[in-house]
């Protein structure tokens with residue numbers, strides 16, 4: 001497995017392999033790899049000759065400097081985990097300089113309003129940062145296909161929009177959420193959960209499941225109120241938002257329509273750690 005820190009070198013390597021007819025599946029990550037990431041790499045290896053994994057904590061997508069500073073960085077362990085998977089994997093672990101060349105700033109994007117819902121309301125400029133890094137990584141790696149987890153469902157929708165609006169020559173594949181046996185959605189942030197919070201965090205998924213159960217009989221507004229009330233009684237978890245949204249527009253709804261797919265989305269704080277999750281309702 002080769003690890004590159006420099007875009008010119010990885011580009012040279014990929015260009016050479018591509019001229020021999022090989023295909024590339026790309027998994028962009030911010031490191032602190034867990035089973036969810038490894039399943040994306042596995043998907044990439046199954047459907048392509050090479051998997052390219054980027055490991056880069058992207059500063060322009062953090063609106064909170066403390067969150068950026070505390071984001072787990074475990075490069076050596078990440079590389080070991082990738083080495084343990086069989087297959088042709090190429091790692092790109094660049095510096096901020098290699099990506100941003102002294103201009104650590106996000107471009108501005110118009111994602112047709114998707115960027116203003118949910119995470120966009122609470123994390124200022126987040127999706128401009130995500131759009132900036134993903135577009136640059138696509139230009140460097142030139143993958144055939146890129147794989148993203150559905151845990152960041154809004155991010156996945158925005159990346160599909162980025163590809164469509166900028167006519168980028170890459171296919172986007174969304175992969176289902178991986179969960180701990182407790183139901184907690186796997187996330188690099190889970191590593192920072194203190195034991196009490198880790199024990200309580202599965203409450204998020206349990207509440208999503210309960211909301212799904214109610215979706216058949218109750219309207220969205222009632223379910224949202226019920227969830228908000230459940231969280232208000234919880235001693236450790238603080239709800240930031242819970243919404244039921246149309247999967248295409250990501251706009252929250254109060255009343256359901258026929259022939260429309262809905263998902264429930266939640267963001268909650270466990271101490272200072274922000275956790276998100278979502279679940280298909282129909």
Ligand code: PAF
Nearest residue numbers: 028029030058130133152
């Ligand atoms: O989902 C993530 O880890 C990041 O947002 C991504 C897509 C790697 C961009 O930095």
